[in-house]
Amino acid sequence: MKKISIKTLPDEEFFVGHKGCSGCGGTLILRWTLKALGDRCYVVVPAGCMSAISFIYPQMAFGVNAMIAPFAATGAVLSGIAATIRARGIRDVHVVGFAGDGATADIGLQSLSGALDRRERILYICYDNEAYMNTGVQRSGATPRGARTTTSPSGQVRFAAAKKDLVRIAAAHGIPYAASATTGHPADFLRKLDRARQVDGPAFLHVFAPCPPGWGCATDAAADLGRSVVETGLWPLVEWDHGxxxxNREPRSFAPLADYLGAQARFRALGEEDLAAIAAARDHHWQALRAWARECAAAAPAAHPA
Amino acid sequence: MSGAPVTAPPCALRPFARETQLAAWPATPQADAGQLVASNGGWRSLWPAIALDACNGCGLCLLFCPDGAMVWNAHGLPEVAADWCKGCGLCARECPKDLIVMQAEPTP
Incomplete structure (x- = not known):
């Protein structure tokens, strides 16, 4: 199996001609993934942006087999396909799901949990644009504190729940591999994709995917926001590998929050107090993250068999 | 300015004959990935102009294009496929040598 990296990415495209918005981060993740995995791929997308922009009659944006699953059923359809090809003796096909944060963290969470529990060889990629973008920017369980959406118009820093930690939710199932990545770190993303496709069992990738119309950011900001969200500490790059x-990246000191938040209209209403609350929540999240890493290092690896 | 907009492989425009009889329309999507039945070029308000003489062909603009609209030309340098580019400007922002400038659409 050839190692996946930026240098070995082939010229072939398996996701082009879609009608995604200009500068869409989610389509960038899809394009990279399918380029890297090649044509031996079965793709599942639930109802959402990626199905709305790819299957536009009389044209198809996917160059591989792809199907639309019901909103809540990405995980179920993935594990069904994986079980089928295993029964038929097909070994060289990747079964990949691309779901947004709504279809992963909220509506499809039980289906994802079931799929992770069934231990089929699937690759689940959540492109996280932090709200229900396809239906017009409604708040999801992965919307960060302080972000304006049409259903959280004030941002609600002090009242809203924290963004669901999808990597830890997936890791809690004891699956072989779960990781977070961004559009701003393609080498890191492709390395994680390479690892995810090789493990024996379900793998989960949680990828930061800017949405220019939903976030009110510039259309050329997808990669830049991916870098600044990591530098400000709001999106830790972590990897769960067999326990x-x-x-992956521990900034010695976090960049000012304004570097990231200031580039997006959805955070425009935030005041000093809100920024302090976001910074405090971030610091707490990092403490919990480091404690989790220490705890897993101290535990016997046999507690999480491959 | 790197010349007129082009449409180069792996992308191709495949005009779609709009039948008037419903029965004449195929039941499933007929154009695969890599074919466009209607150009995406109309989405664009700015055009990425590449200063090719200083380009070293690092390929970051190809990597970061969400639409796969940046392709290699015969000289191993990037070229924009006009029907595919939506003018987002990611290539210009990510070019390490700042050789891509978003500017007004070249008039044919």
């Missing part, structure tokens, strides 16, 4: 937790 071991690695924090």
């Amino acid at each position: 071991e937790v690695r924090i």
